Amino acid sequence: MNKQVQRLYEIAGRSERRIIGLMSGTSLDGLDIALCRIQGSGPETEVEVTHFDTIPYTDDIKAEIRKVFAKKEIDFQHLCLLNPWIGRLHGQMVLNCLERWNISPDRIDLIASHGQTVFHAPKALHQQDKFPNATLQIGDGDHVAVTTGIITLSDFRQKHTAMGGEGAPLAVYGDYFVFSEPAENRILLNMGGIANFTYLPATQDATEVFTTDTGPGNTLLDAFARRFSDKPYDEDGRMAASGKVNTELLKALKKSSFFDQPFPKTTGPELFSLDYVRQAQQRSSTTSLSPEDLMATLTRFSAETIAETVLQVIQPELTYHVYMSGGGMHNPVLTGAIRDLLPNCIFGRTDDIGISGDAKEAVLFAVLANEAVAGGQTLFERDDKKRAGVPSITMGKISFPR
Ligand SMILES: Nc1ncnc2c1ncn2[C@@H]1O[C@H](COP(=O)(O)OP(=O)(O)OP(=O)(O)O)[C@@H](O)[C@H]1O
Ligand SMILES: CC(=O)N[C@H]1[C@@H]2OC[C@@H](O2)[C@@H](O)[C@@H]1O[C@H](C)C(=O)O
Known part of the structure; x- marks a missing residue:
């Protein structure tokens, strides 16, 4: 078995996982980093947030993201450059945090990285019949994984759109x-x-x-x-x-x-x-x-x-x-x-x-990563589809550090 897959398998089988959830939302204020201890999965999930911090974005980071953020017309090269740049920045921010918290990266099982939403286009917004609901988060997971040496799950929203949802709210x-x-x-x-x-x-x-x-x-x-x-x-x-x-x-x-x-x-x-x-x-x-x-x-x-x-x-x-x-x-x-x-x-x-309101969204992604590797129960089926719209799905793509 590939050693990386073996490690993931071993993490999935544990009774407790240490997962870092990362969220940088539409406010562009910074990166929320929540280190969670998670036991169980599904309705038995128990989360303890052991460490939390928000690393403010510098003016430079905000300015670079704003060049493409929520804009219909952009410099395509810039978007391409931002994708690995943000992944590496987020990875480095995690490493800095862990150093401050005095925790070695090899004690972390997984990172759950939301990435930076740069455009969100449900059908109601784009109104083009032949195209599905669409949403785009950048800050590629491979760059987070290689920068930190930690297995990273990312890009959680695509599966939701692939299954007919709008990619949010998760x-x-x-x-x-x-x-x-x-x-x-x-x-x-x-x-x-x-x-x-x-x-x-x-x-x-x-x-x-x-x-x-x-x-x-x-x-x-x-x-x-x-x-x-x-x-x-x-x-x-x-x-x-x-x-x-x-x-x-x-x-x-x-x-x-x-x-x-x-x-x-x-x-x-x-x-x-x-x-x-x-x-x-x-x-x-x-x-x-x-x-x-x-x-x-x-x-x-x-x-x-x-x-x-x-x-x-x-x-x-x-x-x-x-x-x-x-x-x-x-x-x-x-x-x-x-x-x-x-x-x-x-x-x-x-x-x-039990969960700080400032940390909650970052914790959410840690829980989604936990579900992806160790959960996966069917819970949300409703026939009339009036409200639920929350099918049972496994979200997140896996990036190995090497
Ligand atoms: N003391 C305060 N007074 C007023 N507003 C505040 C205060 N502290 C934070 N905020 C607001 O909260 C925002 C940041 O909120 P948060 O980090 O939850 O957003 P986000 O995660 O980026 O957004 P989203 O959930 O839409 O992705 C700030 O931009 C500001 O508007
Ligand atoms: C596309 C996108 O990034 N949406 C965010 C945003 O921030 C709040 C709201 O809009 C929510 O729909 C979503 O995030 C949260 C974490 C969610 O998916 O539940």
Whole structure:
């Protein structure tokens, strides 16, 4: 047997694996690195995050990625160069972290690398019949594996699109295994660049479980923060708090066919961009709004679209616990509005149920890698396909260090 395959086989047979999950999301703030100790698989999965850090992207890294990020027309050579460059950068960031944590790389079983999403094009966005749902993450796994010497699983989203999905959200797979709880109806709300949630009913009926994007989380807030200030985001929602929501603009912002699409659906900064806001401003004759009012309105836009999507799922007579994660949970204007709009929900953070809200997405990919090598149970079948859209699949491609 090939020695690399033999090592993987041996890792798959263990009762416990040490897996590093890597996530760099649409906010381009940096690389989240979560070292997880994972026991079991499927619904028996138990995760302990032993170490976590976010390595901020330098201005140079952000600028290089922004040359192609969510853009329809790009310099193709640049995309080609970025693919190995990001893989190596991520690999080096892992090595630096391990050194700081005083852990030798040979004590790590696997890396689960999401890569950097550069374009996300579900059919609803590209609207070209002959092409399937498509999504592209770069930062090739071979470069991560060779740089670190650690077997790496990467490119998790392609299998989901190959099986008819939109390539996202994948959160449901990890959420169901890690956070299902018979005592509570749970909504796991992640507010990154884009917001999404997973619904986990107290019944633990896998056919009721589903996940969907809701629309923008921080992406528009960050885009305007960068335009109006030298900050990457509206820290603690201060700018939004000092402005007033403009209802005409808010109405115009909410007029996208995305909000009428059935679940599950996904989106990205390809749709929710500066141009999207400019067009809504033109339609609502609000082009001269102050930066503060604009920020207040965009924050309200994220909050209302998140809350309205949640309201489509919950039944008024039941109690729901909403556990927040992602950078948006640190924005009190955003979270305050969502709480007001969902008075019957009890709010917390995923930290309250065992996983830091900042680490959650990186942990998800570690769980997906764990499933790929040691799991693989069928759980999510539902006949009417109305919501579930979460077939049982093994995701991730394997890269060996040599
Ligand atoms: N103190 C804070 N006040 C306001 N916003 C904050 C704060 N801290 C973080 N954020 C927001 O969180 C964002 C980062 O969130 P996160 O890392 O979850 O996004 P991501 O993983 O890149 O996105 P996605 O989940 O869409 O891929 C920042 O860009 C910022 O908008
Ligand atoms: C294409 C892509 O990278 N989508 C991300 C993004 O960030 C949040 C939302 O949009 C979600 O759909 C997804 O990530 C999470 C981890 C997911 O797949 O569940």
